[in-house]
Amino acid sequence: MPGASVLLLRACLALLAMPIYLLSVLGIWGPFCKKVFFPYFLEKIGTIHEGKAKKYKQELFRNLPDFSSSSGQLKLLEIGTGCGTNFQFYPPGCKVTCTDINPGFQQSLLRSMKKNQHIQYEDFLVAAGEDLHQVPSGSMDVVVCTLVLCSVRSLNDTLREVLRVLRPGGAFYFLEHVAANPASWMYFWQQVYYPTWKLIFDGCCLTRAIQKDLELASFSELKVQHMSIPLPWMPIEPHIIGYGVK
Incomplete structure (x- = not known):
């Protein structure tokens, strides 16, 4: 349970963000957040x-071609494609299926597609990570998810879907911000910001220990690296990066 100081600071922060809370109660903030703000x-x-993350992503995605199918083609599914910032790291000829629960990203996504003509775009599916029923089981060589697992409704269901759509021997690549060390000041502030942050930033949870869920998932091999990516005034410095093999 959060301590008294955390609860007091949460209340102060909620007071400052009261207009957003009121808009949420009126049913206005949610649609505005998804379509415009977020x-x-x-x-x-x-x-x-x-x-700040580019050098880490370059290293992370370096071995993507190793997971190509026997035909040499790499079929990749990205969960929560957002603005398409990962396209630049995918190998030439890679066949990409984009998914996102928020159709509001489509304009910025189209801009990224035009900038990255070296890959083939298969489809854009409006879908949550927990429900990828439009994607056949065992049909993907690689699944990619960056800065998304913080906001899915069920992390376990999302990982089950990842494993379902991957072929045997396929890989799941991730880069996510995670909960800080519980003994740190960063974790204290993550707890303070948590309720208001989640409301403002479309369900983003600051205190998820995502690495623990990855360890419990049924990957035959899992490589996880902890690192820090500091951003001004944002309590999301601790990150994990790596990949798991089905």
């Missing part, structure tokens, strides 16, 4: 995050 915010903050 796509705009993610595109802007994504540019900053991408600058």
Whole structure:
């Protein structure tokens, strides 16, 4: 349970964000957030995050071609494609299926597609990570998910869907912000920000220990690296990066 100081600071933060809470109660904030605010915010903050994470992603995605099928073709599904910031890292000729629960990203996604003509775009599916029924079982060589597992409704259901759509020997690549060390000041502030942050940023949870769920999933091999990506005034510095093999 959060301590008294956390609860007090949460209340102060909620007071400052009262207009957003009121809009949420009136049913206005949710649609506005999904269609306008969050796509705009993610595109802007994504540019900053991408600058800091680019070297890590280059290293992470370096071995993507190793998971190509016997025909040499790489079929890749991205969960929560967002603005398409990962397209630049995919190998030439890669066949990409994009999914996102929020159709509000389509305009910025189209801009990214035009910039990255080296890959083939198969489809865009409006779908949650927990329900990828439009994607056949065992049909993908690789599944990619970056800065998405913080906001899915069920992390376990999402990982089950990942394993379902992957072929045997396929790989799941991830880069996610996670809960800080519980003994740290960062974790304290993550707890303070948690309720208001989740409301404003479309369900993003600051205190998920995602690595634990990955360890419990049925991957035959799992490689996880912990790292820090500091962003100004944002309590999402601790990250994990890696991949799991089905």
